[in-house]
Amino acid sequence: MGPANETELAELIRGANGPLDLRGGGTRVAWRPVRGEVVSTAGLSGVHLYEPGALTLVVGAGTPVAEVERVLAEKGQRLAFEPMDARKLMGTDGVPTIGGLIAANVSGPRRVQAGAARDVLLGVRFVDGAGQVVKNGGRVMKNVTGYDLVKLMAGSFGTLGVLTEVALKVMAVPQAEATLVARGLGTAEALTTLRAALATPFDVSGAAHAGFGGGETLLRVEGMAGSVAYRAERLRAGLCAGWDLVEGAESAALWRAVRDVAALAGSGEAVWRISTVPGRAAGLTAALAAGGLGHRALYDWGGGLIWLGVPAEGDGGAAAIRAAVQAAGGHATLVRAPEAIHDRVPMFQPQAAGIERLAAGLRARFDPKGILNPGLMGGRTREVAA
Structure with missing residues (x-):
């Protein structure tokens, strides 16, 4: 309708x-x-x-x-x-x-x-x-x-x-953009470098790392052409020594792939979107690996955002992922999974009791009949709503 x-x-x-x-x-x-x-x-x-x-x-x-x-x-x-x-x-x-x-x-x-x-x-x-x-x-x-x-x-x-x-x-739209690219860095080293670059005065507009497939690490700067060239070279002279430089359409294509999580498209995996403290991202995924959960991780926002692909079986890694996220701080959203997993696993990270009471109060105020996407963000379950 x-x-x-x-x-x-x-x-x-x-x-x-x-x-x-x-x-x-x-x-x-x-x-x-x-x-x-x-x-x-x-x-x-x-x-x-x-x-x-x-x-x-x-x-x-x-x-x-x-x-x-x-x-x-x-x-x-x-x-x-x-x-x-x-x-x-x-x-x-x-x-x-x-x-x-x-x-x-x-x-x-x-x-x-x-x-x-x-x-x-x-x-x-x-x-x-x-x-x-x-x-x-x-x-x-x-x-x-x-x-x-x-x-x-x-x-x-x-x-x-x-x-x-x-x-x-x-x-x-900025006049120019450039991306510094490194390959083969380990996750901890890559994310440490990205966080350090974000803390510089060089106005980084993208900081991402693929924790699989060769470990490509990306840093982007945008703006006036002269400023972009200066900032990129300053980064290459310091934190990003030895990194490659790509510009223009080639740079834009790299970031479209990061933006759209292209590396996990069509894979058949369950996909999670995890928000966490950037400095805890590497430890969080290392803990998942140590616990036996196979995964592929794409890190954005210098580690503040993790896209995680895991086997689409059982609970889709929900128990392990949400326990690790709770320990590290943040929340995990189940983005893509077979319906059998979605039926058992809440899409959003369960909230603390006090926060859920506030959220329930807001839903009751704005949606008194409980008809707007019921069960999606807490409250009634899909089965009750149906």
Whole structure:
């Protein structure tokens, strides 16, 4: 079912008596195992306001990301948070939408420099679980009225409301980019170097390492051509002595692969997304290996983000992974797995009792009927919701 506008969506939600499976373009279906009537926001599309001089864009939540990127590119601008295209990793088709990215707080390699999706979100319109239309935040950078509620919607996966419009801060496309590449570094050494580079004044915009297949380690700098050349050479003269340098389209291709987790696409493995303290990432995966869990790990954000591929059997490594993450600090999200594993393993890391009570209170306030993606982020289970 796909409402054509915000009014139709509000009426649909007001009249709903059972669970709703809310979707943008359907590219992340395996992230969101909800059983209910499918409601797509793809019809809520279109550019409502674009002010390049103010770095501000307001679009319908169902607007395809490709359309957003085309509009921005015409003015030499882009989305700051470098959102991934999840289709290859998830084995899905569909069309990625801007509302889906915001609802999942999808944030790519440039998060270490530009922040997450929620950090560029200026304002939202959404329909809550009672069918009420809510507007929060503003359409310009200086207007931060209701800022906390705007942030709350990013990463709520549609459990608090269905986004209909988002206002975003955008950024200029840099004149140049360059990537320093090393091969064969061990994980601990690679991540130590990446963290050290992020702490320099050279404004690194990407820091990633593949812990398999030769151990490729990447550092990116972007900006004016002269500045990029200077910063890259300073890094090569110090922390990154002996590293190769790639530029332009070749550099961009490397980061698209990191952004989209291409190394784990089509592998048949269960895939986990782990957020942790960067300095604990190497120890966390070493503990998993010592415990006998075979895995392949791709590290982004200098180690703050780990994409982990494990055998798609049993519980998909859930017990070992969540125990290791709890010990190291952070959280683990089950991104891709066979339905038999998704049926037994919660998608998100279980929260502490006090935090879960707060989260349950928010869900009850925004979704009193319990119909918006029920069971996805705690509360009712899929079986009860169905």
